[in-house]
Structure formats: C-alpha cells, structure tokens
Amino acid sequence: MAITSANQLELLQTAEAVAREKMIDPELVIEAMEESLARAAKSRYGMEMDIRVSIDRKTGKATFKRFRTVVAEDELENYQAEFTVEQAKEYMDDPQIGDTFEEEVPPVEMGRIAAQSAKQVILQKVREAERDRQYEEFKDRAGTIINGVVKREEYGNVIVDVGRGEGILRRNEKIGRESYRPNDRIRCYIKDVRREVRGPQIFLSRTDPQFMAELFKMEVPEIYDGIIEIKAVARDPGSRAKIAVISYDGSIDPVGACVGMRGSRVQAVVNELQGEKIDIIPWNEDAPTFLVNALQPAEVSKVVLDEEAERIEVVVPDEQLSLAIGRRGQNVRLASQLTGLDIDILTEAEESERRQKEFSERTQLFMETLDVDEFFAQLLVAEGFTSLEEVAYVEIDELLVIDGVDDDTANELQARARDKLEAANKKAMEHARELGVEDSLVAFEGLTPQMLEALGEDGVKTLEDFATCADWELSGGWTTVNGERVKDEGVLEKFDVSLEEAQNMVMTARIQLGWVDPADLESDEEETEDGETTAEAGV
Known part of the structure; x- marks a missing residue:
C-alpha cells in the first residue's frame, strides 16, 4: 500500500473516527500513525536509519525524512544515522558537531507485513491513550459512590462496568453473602484507583465505612450542605453500624435529620446495605460523654478515662453487661472503633x-x-x-x-x-x-533512690546509659501490632513518670553530656513557633 493522494485524506478521517470511538485526542492517533509509518520505512530502508514521518494535519500528506547527526570522528557508531564533519561537508555548509541534516526520502510501499505491523503500533498507542484517559477520569473520583452494571463474576470477585472502564469488587469487599448476576445494577464506593501495567485498576467496595457515610450524604441534604458533619463511622458490614454526627446549626437536630420523617432517610441507607442496623449517635468533644452515647442502647454508670494509654474504663449495671458488650462483642467493638479508644467494661459488682x-x-x-x-x-x-x-x-x-x-x-x-x-x-x-550505678547517674536531678534501683536492675548504670534511652523505654507506652494495641512496660512507669517528663530528663542528660547544644533546641522551637504562626495566618 503506497501513501498516495487518493488515500491521504483517509488517514485524517480514520484518525478522527478512532479518536471519536475511543474518546481520546485525535492528535494521539495521528502521532501513532506517524510512528507506524516510520517503522515501516525503516524496515524498507534499514532499521539503523533515523527516519521520521510527519502527516500534514490539513491535507493528510505523509512526508518521509531521513535524519543524520554530525558527531566527532571517534564517536561515530551508527553510519546510517550519524556522520563526521568531513562527511557532512558534502551536504552542509560549515557543519558543526551536533548539527542535524535532514533529507526527504521516497514514500514506501507498505506490504501486508508492514501494514500489519503499522496496525499493531496504532492499536498499542490507542490502548495506552485510552488507559491514560481512564486513569485521569477515575483518579479524582476515589472516595465517591458510583453506579455500575455487573458484567461477570470471577472466583468470587465481581467485575463491574462503570461506564468508561471496569471496576473490580473483591470477595472481601462484598456485604455478607451478596451474589450478583450479569446485568444487575450495583452501587459501590470507589476505594482506590491505581495505574498498573495492564491498565488502570478501579477497586470498589461495599464494606468500607465511608460507603455508608457517602450514602448518608446522598440521602441527607444537610450533610451535603455541610450543616451536619459525619465525625466517625464504624461498621460490621451487613450486620450493624454506628455513625457519629454533629450539627453546626443549633436549630437542627443531627440525629433527627439523619433519621428523617418516619425513618425514611436512614431506611434508604439500610435497604442499600442489605438490612444493616444503624445506630446514629450525637458526637461530643468530651470523650467519656461520647463513649456513653456510643455504647447505646446500654446504660453506663461510670466512666474513667486514661488519656495517655488511650484506654477507657466503663462501669455498667450488672443487668446491662450483655447489652453493653453485644452479641459476640459487637456493640463494644463498634464503640471502640468509633471513639478510637480501647474499652474495658466492668459491672458495678466487679x-x-x-x-x-x-x-x-x-x-x-x-x-x-x-x-x-x-x-x-x-x-x-x-x-x-x-x-x-x-x-x-x-x-x-x-x-x-x-x-x-x-x-x-x-x-x-x-x-x-x-x-x-x-x-x-x-x-x-x-x-x-x-548493682553498679555510678555517681554520674546518682547526682542527676529528678531520680529517686527507688528509680536508680530500677534503672540499675535494667542495666542503666551511668549518665551515658541514661542519655541513650528512648522516652518510651522509661515511661512506657503502647505499640500497635497486627491491629492490636500492645503494652510496652517502662523502667520508671511504676513511679508515674509521664512521657513528657521522660523526654525532658533524657534531653537534660544529653545536654549535660554535651551531646546536644541548648542553642540548637531554642532555634528549633522558634522555627516550630514560626511555622505554627504562619499556618494560623494562612487559615
């Protein structure tokens, strides 16, 4: 196939048609055609040649050009695409290293193999452009709800047609034992969008807590308008959920607005979530008060909060214990997720x-x-x-x-x-x-004899040893391992040494040893204060 005047305009028409069908920029299709024609020309004239093709955007005429670059004699490697200054003098006036010489070459006759190769290049480029368009379209929609149509189910994972792409709803992201058939309509939460080799991957979810929050935003205009805010959500998908809301308008009850007239608003969400029971709770800045609300419908007699350990102790009447804990610990588990605190429940008798x-x-x-x-x-x-x-x-x-x-x-x-x-x-x-505790540590201000004894038993015997300790090693703390909070025992924890006190003592020891310059600490504090001031000014 030769590129003749008869089919020059067909190139532009084909590019327009493909771009319209795939909803991509026609320029990308034309560039892919240029690359495919250049590859065909190289197969005819030699793969080492630097041949480039340009298609006129108005007439569709394809121009084939060969490019050669002037290089130093000792750097000449590719004789088809490079030549020396002496060789270039035959074609150029006063050639310099780095100059490029271009000459037009005759259009090629595209045989069956060349045409097939050109087609593959164009299809590949179009696929890449289509993937980029899909990613750009969906990347900003992460965190929103999308409606789709079920295409098929593979090993328990549901493939969903979401318009200009496909999403995947994994088995663990489905509610309970949901099952879908092809062409079923489905509503999902876009959890993540990733750019991968095989194209953009759109991961959907129906179990994510934010799915329920977005459903409420759709059903409750006050949430969409920002009058009511959803502060926290906890779910046991398909079974039960708790949602904490606050109103910024004193005349609007946040719980009542979310429930709706005769429960119409919350019922719409419940129906979408396969009958999941939803407790709507008023949010409160005071953690103990918020927890009392979160443990509804159980009654609470007393609450003791340990802010440093992020734990809370709740005392309930004996007959309310099973209600507070819930079936299989569901109620207390959801309340813990909602408040972000570990909860210990005791009866009044205990x-x-x-x-x-x-x-x-x-x-x-x-x-x-x-x-x-x-x-x-x-x-x-x-x-x-x-x-x-x-x-x-x-x-x-x-x-x-x-x-x-x-x-x-x-x-x-x-x-x-x-x-x-x-x-x-x-x-x-x-x-x-x-135990070997030395005078340097004994003389350190703030350590009692009992503290020195505990440090000695732990192998901390000098001021240098003490200065190398981490603050949490002294005061104790909490570490999250596999989603569970694990207690780290501190050497001085039994003496009620707080994390801040431990930080101050360790830093004082380092200053006394000359490891830290107090002037550096002051400058760091000033920078922090300036940063906070700047941030506040920006707000």
Missing part, C-alpha cells in the same frame, strides 16, 4: 470488688508502715491518702481534718512516714550501688 481490694491493700500498707490500728488506717484511706509519700509531705492541715487527729498525732504520723521513707531510700540506694 468495680465494687476491685475498690474493696484496693481499700484493703492501702489499709494494710498504712497499718504496716505507720504502726497504726486498722480503724485509723481505714480513716486515712477514706480521706483519699494512697501512698506513704502523701502522708509524709502533705500539708498538716489535711491530716487535721481526720476525726481524732490533733497536732501531735499529725506530726507523729508524718515523722513515722518520713522515717520509713528514709529507710526505704537508704536500702534502695545501697542496692543500686551494689
């Missing part, structure tokens, strides 16, 4: 038993260390004293409020407590010395 145990232990401690009878020790515990240090160093007025305690008794109690503490400190210091 909490009372624990408090009695703590009361007995503290009573026994005061009886043994202060040499007082059981009744007096119980009075101390009842007044809120929990340790020997509190008795020894509290203001004397706080002891005088106890029935039967006068100035002499209060002074005697504090003297006994201090003597006991001094004896314990002396014993701990002697043991720390035996």
Whole structure:
C-alpha cells in the first residue's frame, strides 16, 4: 500500500473516527500513525536509519525524512544515522558537531507485513491513550459512590462496568453473602484507583465505612450542605453500624435529620446495605460523654478515662453487661472503633470488688508502715491518702481534718512516714550501688533512690546509659501490632513518670553530656513557633 493522494485524506478521517470511538485526542492517533509509518520505512530502508514521518494535519500528506547527526570522528557508531564533519561537508555548509541534516526520502510501499505491523503500533498507542484517559477520569473520583452494571463474576470477585472502564469488587469487599448476576445494577464506593501495567485498576467496595457515610450524604441534604458533619463511622458490614454526627446549626437536630420523617432517610441507607442496623449517635468533644452515647442502647454508670494509654474504663449495671458488650462483642467493638479508644467494661459488682481490694491493700500498707490500728488506717484511706509519700509531705492541715487527729498525732504520723521513707531510700540506694550505678547517674536531678534501683536492675548504670534511652523505654507506652494495641512496660512507669517528663530528663542528660547544644533546641522551637504562626495566618 503506497501513501498516495487518493488515500491521504483517509488517514485524517480514520484518525478522527478512532479518536471519536475511543474518546481520546485525535492528535494521539495521528502521532501513532506517524510512528507506524516510520517503522515501516525503516524496515524498507534499514532499521539503523533515523527516519521520521510527519502527516500534514490539513491535507493528510505523509512526508518521509531521513535524519543524520554530525558527531566527532571517534564517536561515530551508527553510519546510517550519524556522520563526521568531513562527511557532512558534502551536504552542509560549515557543519558543526551536533548539527542535524535532514533529507526527504521516497514514500514506501507498505506490504501486508508492514501494514500489519503499522496496525499493531496504532492499536498499542490507542490502548495506552485510552488507559491514560481512564486513569485521569477515575483518579479524582476515589472516595465517591458510583453506579455500575455487573458484567461477570470471577472466583468470587465481581467485575463491574462503570461506564468508561471496569471496576473490580473483591470477595472481601462484598456485604455478607451478596451474589450478583450479569446485568444487575450495583452501587459501590470507589476505594482506590491505581495505574498498573495492564491498565488502570478501579477497586470498589461495599464494606468500607465511608460507603455508608457517602450514602448518608446522598440521602441527607444537610450533610451535603455541610450543616451536619459525619465525625466517625464504624461498621460490621451487613450486620450493624454506628455513625457519629454533629450539627453546626443549633436549630437542627443531627440525629433527627439523619433519621428523617418516619425513618425514611436512614431506611434508604439500610435497604442499600442489605438490612444493616444503624445506630446514629450525637458526637461530643468530651470523650467519656461520647463513649456513653456510643455504647447505646446500654446504660453506663461510670466512666474513667486514661488519656495517655488511650484506654477507657466503663462501669455498667450488672443487668446491662450483655447489652453493653453485644452479641459476640459487637456493640463494644463498634464503640471502640468509633471513639478510637480501647474499652474495658466492668459491672458495678466487679468495680465494687476491685475498690474493696484496693481499700484493703492501702489499709494494710498504712497499718504496716505507720504502726497504726486498722480503724485509723481505714480513716486515712477514706480521706483519699494512697501512698506513704502523701502522708509524709502533705500539708498538716489535711491530716487535721481526720476525726481524732490533733497536732501531735499529725506530726507523729508524718515523722513515722518520713522515717520509713528514709529507710526505704537508704536500702534502695545501697542496692543500686551494689548493682553498679555510678555517681554520674546518682547526682542527676529528678531520680529517686527507688528509680536508680530500677534503672540499675535494667542495666542503666551511668549518665551515658541514661542519655541513650528512648522516652518510651522509661515511661512506657503502647505499640500497635497486627491491629492490636500492645503494652510496652517502662523502667520508671511504676513511679508515674509521664512521657513528657521522660523526654525532658533524657534531653537534660544529653545536654549535660554535651551531646546536644541548648542553642540548637531554642532555634528549633522558634522555627516550630514560626511555622505554627504562619499556618494560623494562612487559615
């Protein structure tokens, strides 16, 4: 096939038709044709030649040109596409290294093989352009809901026609035991869009918590308008879910707006989620209050929050325990996901038993260390004293409020407590010395003899050892392993050393050793403050 005037315009018409069919830029199709014609020309004139083809965008005329580059004599490798300065003088005036000489060559006759090769090049380029268009179209739609038609099912995975592409709904992203047949309509959440070798991959989901949030956004105009915000979502797909909402308009009830007239709005979401029961909960900045709401329909008697450990302890009436936990722990698990806190649930009887145990232990401690009878020790515990240090160093007025305690008794109690503490400190210091704790660490401010003893038992014996410790190694912390929070025991955790206190002590040790320059810390703090100020100004 020769490129003659009779079929020159057909090139443009073909390019237009293919571009229209595949919904891509006609320019990309013409470029693919140019490349395919150039490849055919190379197969005719020689693959080492640099032959390029340009198609006139108005007339469709294809021009074949051969290019040769001027190179240094010792760099000449490809005699078909390069030549030296001396050789170039036959074709060019004053040739310089790097110059390019171009000459037109006759159009080629395209045989069956060349035509087939050209067709493959064009199809490949069109496929690549189509994939790029699909990726560009869907990449910004991640996080939204899309309607599609089921094409087929492969090994439990559903292939969905989403218009200008195909999405995949994996087995683990389907609700319960959902099954679909070809041509069924389906609504899914676009979870992720990835560019891969075989083309853009659109991953769909019906179990993602955000799928439910997007459904509510479609059903509740106040959410779409931003008057109501969905703060958190937790789902056990196909069974039960909890959603926390807040209203920025005092006249609009967020829960009522999401439920709708006679439950019409929430029922529409429930129907889409195969009957999944949904608890709509008012969000609250106060974590304990929010948790009480999240554990509905169970009633909560008491909440104790440990912010540092991100754990919360909930006390419920004995008859409410099974309701609070839920079937197979579902209710408490969803509440934990919703609040982002680990939840321990106790009955009132269990909490009372624990408090009695703590009361007995503290009573026994005061009886043994202060040499007082059981009744007096119980009075101390009842007044809120929990340790020997509190008795020894509290203001004397706080002891005088106890029935039967006068100035002499209060002074005697504090003297006994201090003597006991001094004896314990002396014993701990002697043991720390035996363990090899050196003076550099003993002299460090903020470490008690008991702390030094604990550090020595852990192998921390010098100020250098202490300075190399991580803050969490001292104060303890939590690590997430396989989705579960695991406790890291700290060397000084039993002495109630917080993470911030541990950070300050370690940094002070490093400064004393000269490892860190305080001026550098000040400049870092100033940069941080400037950054925060700038960010606030931008807002």
